Amino acid sequence: MARERGVTLIEVMLALMVLSIGALALVRLTVSGAQGTGVSTHMTHATILARSKLDELVRLPSTDAAISEGDHTEPGDKNLGPTGTPYKPNGDPTGNFGDQDGWYARTWTVVDQDLNSTTVGNDYRSIVVTVTWYDGTAKRWRQVAVAGGRSLP
Numbered sequence: 421m422a423r424e425r426g427v428t429l430i431e432v433m434l435a436l437m438v439l440s441i442g443a444l445a446l447v448r449l450t451v452s453g454a455q456g457t458g459v460s461t462h463m464t465h466a467t468i469l470a471r472s473k474l475d476e477l478v479r480l481p482s483t484d485a486a487i488s489e490g491d492h493t494e495p496g497d498k499n500l501g502p503t504g505t506p507y508k509p510n511g512d513p514t515g516n517f518g519d520q521d522g523w524y525a526r527t528w529t530v531v532d533q534d535l536n537s538t539t540v541g542n543d544y545r546s547i548v549v550t551v552t553w554y555d556g557t558a559k560r561w562r563q564v565a566v567a568g569g570r571s572l573p
Contacts, residue, residue, distance in 0.1 A: 459562075466552075470551045473528060482572055526549065526552075528549040530545060545571075550563055
């Protein structure tokens with residue numbers, strides 16, 4: 421009769437160690453994936469907020485104060501929530517959100533340019549809208565900028 425052999429304790433321990441290392445790697449991948457999804461969600465919201473503001477600005481008459489040359493912020497320096505609604509913690513009119521994750525600050529810069537050297541004066545208005553937010557997962561500030569413009573009359 422052949423001698424039957426079972427699994428030794430050392431073999432079981434090695435198998436459990438290999439299984440544990442694999443399980444830990446899968447947990448780390450899951451956490452990284454979840455963090456990446458959060459960043460991409462915020463980036464999508466910020467891009468939508470920037471693009472919607474740029475679309476609004478290029479439709480304004482060239483004499484509107486919101487597209488005068490220089491730096492601009494939301495009226496009353498309001499910051500925006502994930503849905504684009506103004507954020508006012510505890511009635512704070514400045515909308516200062518500090519390091520709260522998922523709230524956005526939207527600013528834009530307008531520069532008049534002379535692109536046509538054959539005429540005198542500026543003939544193009546360049547607009548760059550920037551949306552800034554605090555990424556609580558990475559513990560750092562992030563930004564999205566969208567550029568566009570319009571010709572001047």
